[in-house]
Structures are given as structure tokens and as C-alpha cells.
Amino acid sequence: MKILVTYSSKTGNTGKVAEAIHQVLPGAVLFPVEQAPNANDYDLIFVGFWVDKGTADAKAAEYLRRISGKPVALFATLGAYPDSDHARESLDKAAEMVPDCFVVDRFICQGAIDPKLIAWMSQLPPEHPHAPDEARGKRWKDAERHPDDTDLHNARSWAARVYYGKKS
Ligand SMILES: Cc1cc2nc3c(=O)[nH]c(=O)nc-3n(C[C@H](O)[C@H](O)[C@H](O)COP(=O)(O)O)c2cc1C
Structure with missing residues (x-):
């Protein structure tokens, strides 16, 4: 095969x-x-x-x-x-x-998410769909090890x- x-x-x-x-x-x-x-x-x-x-x-x-x-x-x-x-x-x-x-x-x-993308998302205003919040921050951090x-x-x-x- x-x-x-x-x-x-x-x-x-x-x-x-x-x-x-x-x-x-x-x-x-x-x-x-x-x-x-x-x-x-x-x-x-x-x-x-x-x-x-x-x-x-x-x-x-x-x-x-x-x-x-x-x-x-x-x-x-x-x-x-x-x-x-x-x-x-x-x-x-x-x-x-x-x-x-x-x-x-x-x-x-x-x-792991490209740190450049995280930096960009981190500065988004709260009304933006990808703006940082607690759950998202945890997910980004968890992804770092993978x-x-x-x-x-x-x-x-x-x-x-x-x-x-x-x-x-
Ligand atoms: C421009 C861009 C868009 C992404 N979009 C998503 C997405 O829609 N959903 C998601 O869970 N992760 C998203 N990610 C995270 C990547 O899928 C993830 O970090 C992946 O492991 C990158 O794989 P690679 O190192 O093989 O390029 C995105 C990352 C980048 C840079």
C-alpha cells in the first residue's frame, strides 16, 4: 500500500x-x-x-x-x-x-498560536468578537504547550x- x-x-x-x-x-x-x-x-x-x-x-x-x-x-x-x-x-x-x-x-x-496573532488580538476593543476575555486568555495559554x-x-x-x- x-x-x-x-x-x-x-x-x-x-x-x-x-x-x-x-x-x-x-x-x-x-x-x-x-x-x-x-x-x-x-x-x-x-x-x-x-x-x-x-x-x-x-x-x-x-x-x-x-x-x-x-x-x-x-x-x-x-x-x-x-x-x-x-x-x-x-x-x-x-x-x-x-x-x-x-x-x-x-x-x-x-x-500554540502565533504570538503575533495573540499580540494583535490582545489589543482588540471589548466589542470585537476576538477580543481577549478570561476564557480566551486561558485557551491561548493552554495552547502554548501544544x-x-x-x-x-x-x-x-x-x-x-x-x-x-x-x-x-
Ligand atoms: C491567521 C491565523 C488564523 C487562525 N485561525 C484559527 C481559527 O479560526 N481557529 C482556531 O482554533 N485556531 C486558529 N488559529 C491557530 C492555529 O490554527 C494554530 O496555532 C495551529 O496550531 C497553527 O499550526 P502551524 O504551526 O502548523 O501553522 C489561527 C492562527 C493564525 C495565525
Whole structure:
């Protein structure tokens, strides 16, 4: 089985998860999405993205839209909590980008938010939808530590389950 792992990552979080996933997939190749080969030449494709405004970032989205009729496993990192509606909906939106593929499974974890974005959000007026408040400040702080060793362990276990599920 030919396996491709590809990912888009602006500040490195999704790249770390992609590397962890790649480690457990026998014979898989790993490419940043900018250098990825044609996904349609592979039997199983893992595509990773960072969540940008509630959906897959533009580079990953463009790549996803070119995949056709293949099993696809989606993974992502985001600033929000991985068990939030926002996380689920972000994955749903990415899945909608591959309408004629079978989405085998999905994985998501938190990833540290670019300090430049935090600095920008920190100065927003209180009426702005992204203005800082206590809950948001805690979420930003919690995200700082991710992806951590547990996330990477979970990503490896997830990828192995996907792989062995496809093989048998
Ligand atoms: C411009 C921008 C937009 C973002 N939008 C969201 C968002 O809508 N929801 C969210 O939970 N996190 C958002 N984030 C946080 C990133 O998804 C998160 O930090 C991710 O781990 C970055 O991954 P990377 O290091 O692979 O680039 C945003 C970050 C940036 C820089």
C-alpha cells in the first residue's frame, strides 16, 4: 500500500504532528504540501492542516480539492480545544473539500498560536468578537504547550489504527 503524508504548517505545529504520524506508517512518504506529489498516485493519503478562520488553511484546502476517489485521513492543529464544536466543524469543512473521497478518520489537537496573532488580538476593543476575555486568555495559554508529547503519542496511535484498519 502506497501511503502519502502531507501537511501545511505555518509555524511548525502541524509539521510536528505530521512527522509523528509518518514515523509509524511503514513505507510512507512525507512532504510539505507545497512539495507534495500527486495524491492520486497513492492508496492512502494523510492530509494535515492548521485551522485558519474555522477551516483548513488555504494551501491544504487547495491540495484537498485536487484529490479524487481516494481514502483520506485528515489531521489538524488549532488554537481552540480539540473537543470543541469549533474543532469538529473545522474538520467537517475540510471533509467537505474531498466530496468524492472516503474520509477514513480524523485527528485534531491544539497548537500554540502565533504570538503575533495573540499580540494583535490582545489589543482588540471589548466589542470585537476576538477580543481577549478570561476564557480566551486561558485557551491561548493552554495552547502554548501544544502539540505536546501526549498529542504526538495520540497522533501516532491514531495513524497506526488507520493504517492497520486499512490493511486488514
Ligand atoms: C491567521 C491565523 C488564523 C487562525 N485561525 C484559527 C481559527 O479560526 N481557529 C482556531 O482554533 N485556531 C486558529 N488559529 C491557530 C492555529 O490554527 C494554530 O496555532 C495551529 O496550531 C497553527 O499550526 P502551524 O504551526 O502548523 O501553522 C489561527 C492562527 C493564525 C495565525
